[in-house]
Amino acid sequence: MSTAKTSCSSLMTTTFSARYTRLSRFLAGLTAAVMTVVALALLPYADLPAERVALLVPVFSSVQATLNAVIAYLVVLQFYADRKYPTALISIGFAFSALLSAIQIVSLPGVFTEGGNFERFAPIAIWLWVARLSGHALLILLAMLVLKGRPALLASERSVGYQTAVFAIMPVVLAVMVYAFLGYNRDLLPGLMDASGSYSGLAHGRAGYFMLACWTLALLGILLVTRLQRGFDCWLAFSAYSYILYLIVNFTSASRFTIGWYTSRFFELAAAATLLGALLFEVLRMQQRLKKLYSNAYQASIRDGLTGLYSRRYFDTALARELAAAERSRRPLSLLMVDIDYFKQYNDTHGHLAGDDCIRRVAASLLDGFRGSDIVARYGGEEFVVILPDTGRELACQTAERLRSQIMALGIPSVRPADANEPVVTVSIGLSHQPPGAEPRKTMQTLIGEADDALYKAKRQGRNRVVCAAERTDG
Numbered sequence: 001m002s003t004a005k006t007s008c009s010s011l012m013t014t015t016f017s018a019r020y021t022r023l024s025r026f027l028a029g030l031t032a033a034v035m036t037v038v039a040l041a042l043l044p045y046a047d048l049p050a051e052r053v054a055l056l057v058p059v060f061s062s063v064q065a066t067l068n069a070v071i072a073y074l075v076v077l078q079f080y081a082d083r084k085y086p087t088a089l090i091s092i093g094f095a096f097s098a099l100l101s102a103i104q105i106v107s108l109p110g111v112f113t114e115g116g117n118f119e120r121f122a123p124i125a126i127w128l129w130v131a132r133l134s135g136h137a138l139l140i141l142l143a144m145l146v147l148k149g150r151p152a153l154l155a156s157e158r159s160v161g162y163q164t165a166v167f168a169i170m171p172v173v174l175a176v177m178v179y180a181f182l183g184y185n186r187d188l189l190p191g192l193m194d195a196s197g198s199y200s201g202l203a204h205g206r207a208g209y210f211m212l213a214c215w216t217l218a219l220l221g222i223l224l225v226t227r228l229q230r231g232f233d234c235w236l237a238f239s240a241y242s243y244i245l246y247l248i249v250n251f252t253s254a255s256r257f258t259i260g261w262y263t264s265r266f267f268e269l270a271a272a273a274t275l276l277g278a279l280l281f282e283v284l285r286m287q288q289r290l291k292k293l294y295s296n297a298y299q300a301s302i303r304d305g306l307t308g309l310y311s312r313r314y315f316d317t318a319l320a321r322e323l324a325a326a327e328r329s330r331r332p333l334s335l336l337m338v339d340i341d342y343f344k345q346y347n348d349t350h351g352h353l354a355g356d357d358c359i360r361r362v363a364a365s366l367l368d369g370f371r372g373s374d375i376v377a378r379y380g381g382e383e384f385v386v387i388l389p390d391t392g393r394e395l396a397c398q399t400a401e402r403l404r405s406q407i408m409a410l411g412i413p414s415v416r417p418a419d420a421n422e423p424v425v426t427v428s429i430g431l432s433h434q435p436p437g438a439e440p441r442k443t444m445q446t447l448i449g450e451a452d453d454a455l456y457k458a459k460r461q462g463r464n465r466v467v468c469a470a471e472r473t474d475g
């Protein structure tokens with residue numbers, strides 16, 4: 001019960017595996033600690049003015065917007081797979097942030113005009129920044145509340161495609177609405193920056209505290225609700241923590257073109273870059289897992305569960321393939337049908353489990369006795385078949401004889417009727433053969449039928465022997 005609940009409360013259980021959680025926790029914790037030290041070391045210098053590098057901030061903002069857009073894309077695709085609404089809300093958060101960043105870049109100095117549209121956009125630009133950061137955090141917080149309140153709530157399988165499209169469009173609508181609202185009310189908005197470029201009114205006022213509170217609540221939400229059960233949870237928490245450091249360093253300077261103003265952007269960049277790295281790593285791991293799963297499923301579909309030999313189904317396709325190849329290359333092909341003698345008595349005396357063990361030992365011996373190109377399969381019950389490509393009748397007879405002796409040599413104690421003289425498990429073998437270039441060529445059914453008839457003859461003749469179908473036809 002508790003396991004089911006725990007897995008529900010974690011994010012992205014479909015794609016993101018638990019295996020690397022401890023490593024992610026350690027790495028995210030370590031990186032957060034290093035960043036905290038860097039932030040603390042920076043604080044005394046945050047106020048110092050720095051060179052005005054007009055393009056630095058637009059470049060930072062573009063990279064950050066691109067990273068967030070890619071994260072949003074990967075996460076909304078994840079919603080398509082796991083159908084969890086919190087996943088969709090997180091993707092909206094990142095897409096919303098990316099879009100508002102893009103809008104904001106237009107207003108920055110040196111991007112479209114020398115002085116920038118900044119002066120013209122100034123009241124909106126800084127409000128866009130406030131809206132972007134708080135909106136992003138609130139959407140993550142909302143995701144955590146939904147995850148906590150309705151952990152089992154899933155989008156229906158039928159509508160998930162349509163809902164994914166809606167969630168992909170929603171951030172555009174939100175961003176346009178925020179932009180329109182701010183533009184429309186630009187004259188009413190309180191100025192958050194003075195003519196000298198100082199925004200200490202924002203940093204040490206209600207808007208600044210609000211932004212910090214949003215990210216602190218988002219971080220607490222991630223920690224308390226997900227309990228960092230998956231790698232993604234850890235990096236999402238790290239990303240929220242990076243935003244808090246970003247704001248603290250940025251607010252300590254509270255003025256444009258200072259050490260704090262520039263360097264704070266590294267923290268925002270770190271938030272997006274590490275999360276994207278974690279996502280890509282998980283996508284790569286998922287690919288590896290799928291490959292392994294596919295290979296396991298394929299092997300299970302062509303192998304017999306008890307013996308590990310090829311299954312009857314695989315044998316059917318293999319025989320058709322090998323017969324066609326033998327015909328094309330005008331080479332011979334032989335088929336052995338091997339059956340354990342008196343197996344019913346063996347089972348009745350020693351029990352079914354011992355019977356299984358006997359089948360396994362005979363199968364292992366069969367595998368041992370053939371070339372890599374020969375195909376050994378379990379035909380059913382205590383019966384096996386072996387396809388011997390490129391093998392003439394003489395060689396096939398010798399091989400079958402060798403196999404018969406090899407199985408006797410295993411010395412599996414047997415219970416026999418009074419007339420049987422071997423106290424060990426033996427096999428009877430029927431052999432059929434397709435000579436090179438023979439016309440009319442035999443079909444699969446003919447070849448199997450002939451081997452089966454030969455096996456029946458071997459049983460009637462007293463068992464523990466090899467009978468070749470060609471002998472009977474010729475004779």
Ligand SMILES: Nc1nc2c(ncn2[C@@H]2O[C@H](COP(=O)(O)OP(=O)(O)OP(=O)(O)O)[C@@H](O)[C@H]2O)c(=O)[nH]1
Pocket residue numbers: 306339340341342343344345347351352353354355356359380381382459463
């Ligand atoms: N333990 C075990 N027994 C199986 C398995 N598949 C089939 N059998 C048993 O194998 C026995 C086959 O019996 P029969 O077909 O009468 O053949 P037999 O006793 O070997 O007699 P001959 O073939 O004429 O020598 C049956 O009792 C089946 O229940 C299996 O996977 N495990």
